[in-house]
Amino acid sequence: MGCIFCKIIKGDIASEIVYRDDRVVAIRDIEPKAPIHVLVLSVEHIASLSATTDEHRPLIGHMVAVANELARSEGIAESGYRLVINSGPDAGQDVHHLHLHVLGGRKLGWRT
Ligand code: 5GP
Ligand code: ZN
Secondary structure, three states, X not given: OOOHHHHHHHOOOOOOEEEEOOOEEEEEOOOOOOOEEEEEEEOOOOOOHHHOOHHHHHHHHHHHHHHHHHHHHOOOOOXXXXXXXXXXXXXXXXXXXXXXXXXXXXXXXXXX
């Protein structure tokens, strides 16, 4: 399958991995929109947040908790950070594999 995040998780495509466990892999975004821009990927291939079901609730909670820990380890817990999940065309979701953006390290505007 042609999913770029599945390839990164398998190690077929190189990426800077900042955290890994059995349910999530966190990498640095290749095109960072802020000084800190980490992506928390689900290990399981799920096309989008809207494709998740009740069984994924613990996973989604885990992704948010890992993002919070990463904010701490990346040094932006106090200065502030934003979590973003783009789901579907109107949100501009480019990669159809569930992921959560952790953005910080500068003052963030509403859109950017
Ligand atoms: P989306 O728009 O789907 O929410 O976000 C996809 C994100 O993945 C973008 O911020 C984009 O820069 C990032 N991205 C796309 N391809 C790669 C890649 O090969 N490696 C890494 N590290 N990030 C990627
Ligand atoms: Zn995938």
